[in-house]
Amino acid sequence: MAEVEVNGGVVVYELIGPPDGEVLVLTPGGRFGKDYPGVRPLAQALAEGGKRVLLWDRPNCGGSDIQLFGRSESHMRAETLGLLLDELGMDRVVAVGGSGGARDMIVFTMMYPEKVRRLAVWCIVGGTFSTMSLAGVYVIPELRAVRAGGVEAVVRLSGPAGSWSDLCAVNPRNAGRLRAIGDEEFERVMTRWLDAFIPKPNEAIPGVPDYEFAQIAVPTLIIRGGEKDHDHPKRTSLEVHALIRGSRLIEPPWPEDAWERPGRRGFDFWIHAAKPLLHFVDEVDE
Template sequence: MLDKSAIQFLPLGARRIAYEVRGDGPPLVAPAWWVSHLELDWQDAGFRRFWQGVAQGHTLIRYDRLGVGMSDRTVREADLTLDGEVATLRALLDELGLRRVTLFGGSSGSCTAIAFAAMHPERVDRLVLYGSYADGAAITAPEVAEAILAAVRAHWGLGARMLSNMFLGGADAASLDRFARFQREAATAETAADLLALVYRLDVREYLARVEVPTLVVHRRDDRAIPYRLGREVAAGIPGATFVPLPGSAHFPWHDDVDSVARACCQTPAAPQPHDAGDEPPVLLSDREREILACVARGLSDREIAEQLVLSPHTVHRHVANIRTKLGRTTRTAAVAEAARLGLL
């Protein structure tokens, strides 16, 4: 049982983060995701049911990141980085004297978990990722991300309701209202927007191939917040990772069919196989990049692509440059040829 525990605080310089330790058994640590609140989280019946299933037989350790929940609400620019997220996780494990743990990385917490597992393989027994991604810029089109951030900053009430619809899929009105209120209590509008911007900036693609621990990747097929293809790309990039697709559209695992997600997350992932130096790492292209690549393959210029896709020429030029970089080719023609060889066209 995950009995209620006292909230504890870890000093980080002049500020403190709030954390909790529940249950008994090997440590299961959940890196913080977008916004949380250590006390209010547990008022959700689905949240309680999910963690009772996933953390059964474990000691569950959770924390509120700086700026949200019960942690100090002051956020600095240095906090809004992957390095800052990893440093917070490392500091908490050191404080608790935990030498090896299982990491549960949900949503944006998956990026912290992936990076930490790659940097400190000796401290991670197992990696469980849910609703994960490696490239935040691939979550949605830049103009959509900017519109979401602007809405959150301009009117937190409407912004929170909009995000509730995105995160909870087809939830009923009462659930949407509850989660909208929760978001407003967990963080201010400015902090929520800053942390959401970090979600879109995080990029851990370089760490995927360096993960050496058994890894389980679980993703709902119709996830409305983090596209299903991004979870598949995470699994493809981590050597030996086990991928478990599930039905459903809610992003949070404690909504929709909670028990199925909990059971999936409790599976034992296969041990990673030795890496073959001759294996090619997967090429991860966003939907927009694939769309532009198809236009390039048809011989269209940046301006023609911009007109067809209703983008600025500058945006198209940047995407084409990113595509060439990812494919390891310096010209458009060579990039198209390489994409065809890899089955991307």
């Protein structure tokens, strides 16, 4: 594990696999870090297939510093990844991600097309229920907290998809960073980020207008959303497939209800994506 400063904040990262392997950036969802259940097993399987896998704690995840800037949280993370790759001397990568990480990687490919050779995504969030649910997880509690008790209340805030209090416990710098941001700026940024999670008829995924998908010109693999997955609906994967010209849609390599199954631990079923991902990455570019 290593760290580097990007845009005034420390980003924690790790490289797994042979040094001469093609670099895949694996990005999980939620405000979860690289050690969230299910992420590392997939990374290790990709590394066993000869790939160099970059695992990273995005801003506001894991051991990295809290950051608040940008059009949306995904746009902030995409910018951070672009600068991280520059710091690591990596010119082009395969962008791979699921759930919120799928959105982050889609936005990254739009913002830095020259840095992406291929794109692969799954468990894509979209639709009214899923998008409004995210607002209730990522932004509404933060706005209630900061309006009621300032950033001190945010420092103590817990949540189901990554906790600000946990971020402050894991990384002692983060409480001070929140206090330096201050009540007004924290509320201002969260209000802006909330806009991404207001369902709009021209946005298949939160915060990304449909017309921006025309910017994606790299080979793209989309794993279809599950029939029973209300948080990452089948319909959204079909819409994204329609929006990315030349993209390929494949059937999920896990059960239709994998996300909803009792006893699921995080992203534990993602390991089943290793084989189709390796096959996709190893295809010869036309």
